[in-house]
Amino acid sequence: xxxxxxxxxxxxxxxxxxxxxxxxxxxxxxxxxxxxxxxxxxxxxxxxxxxxxxxxxxxxxxxxxxxxxxxxxxxxxxxxxxxxxxxxxxxxxxxxxxxxxxxxxxxxxxxx
Amino acid sequence: xxxxxxxxxxxxxxxxxxxxxxxxxxxxxxxxxxxxxxxxxxxxxxxxxxxxxxxxxxxxxxxxxxxxxxxxxxxxxxxxxxxxxxxxxxxxxxxxxxxxxxxxxxxxxxxxxxxxx
Numbered sequence: 432x433x434x435x436x437x438x439x440x441x442x443x444x445x446x447x448x449x450x451x452x453x454x455x456x457x458x459x460x461x462x463x464x465x466x467x468x469x470x471x472x473x474x475x476x477x478x479x480x481x482x483x484x485x486x487x488x489x490x491x492x493x494x495x496x497x498x499x500x501x502x503x504x505x506x507x508x509x510x511x512x513x514x515x516x517x518x519x520x521x522x523x524x525x526x527x528x529x530x531x532x533x534x535x536x537x538x539x540x541x542x543x
Numbered sequence: 544x545x546x547x548x549x550x551x552x553x554x555x556x557x558x559x560x561x562x563x564x565x566x567x568x569x570x571x572x573x574x575x576x577x578x579x580x581x582x583x584x585x586x587x588x589x590x591x592x593x594x595x596x597x598x599x600x601x602x603x604x605x606x607x608x609x610x611x612x613x614x615x616x617x618x619x620x621x622x623x624x625x626x627x628x629x630x631x632x633x634x635x636x637x638x639x640x641x642x643x644x645x646x647x648x649x650x651x652x653x654x655x656x657x658x659x660x
Contacts, residue, residue, distance in 0.1 A: 468645025479638060479650040480588065486644055523588060527645030531604060532578070534588040
């Protein structure tokens with residue numbers, strides 16, 4: 432299975448400051464057509480996960496443009512340009528290129 | 544409203560069985576694959592099983608293969624997860640999720656399964 436490794440595990444950030452979360456996969460995530468099925472999710476305390484970003488850099492409906500995704504191959508980044516109090520929670524990366532889908536271990540974003 | 548709603552969780556003894564259901568609304572159910580994903584206490588997320596839009600192809604994580612069975616009824620907009628030979632390692636919140644563009648575009652609220660004597 433493809434292993435997804437996130438860093439950092441814990442990320443304290445002050446409101447208004449930027450934040451970056453990294454994810455590395457053990458194999459390249461581009462499929463034979465060159466499409467990379469890489470996603471970022473947010474899980475607020477007590478809630479179900481919510482997808483923020485799909486195919487590396489596409490925001491899901493309703494996701495603020497403060498959130499952006501980038502990367503290629505095996506290395507990917509989620510950036511929050513200006514953190515708000517409501518952004519607290521755990522962020523996961525996942526890949527859907529190789530079977531089975533696999534998840535990163537999560538990054539806990541704490542608002543200082 | 545576009546949503547998924549799981550049900551059927553509860554407390555079961557080791558070695559026991561439990562059946563989960565996930566009911567969908569607000570979208571064309573028979574056009575999408577669905578997965579079950581679980582989250583153990585204080586743990587990350589783990590893919591459990593998957594079913595294609597027609598229900599012809601079903602896949603399982605190694606950890607549940609031979610013990611869990613996933614099915615769908617497109618006439619009722621529902622998927623099911625029949626779980627047997629449960630162990631304490633199966634204790635988790637179980638989510639059903641709609642697959643779009645190689646990821647989980649929609650999640651249910653989850654249902655809790657606790658395996659304990």
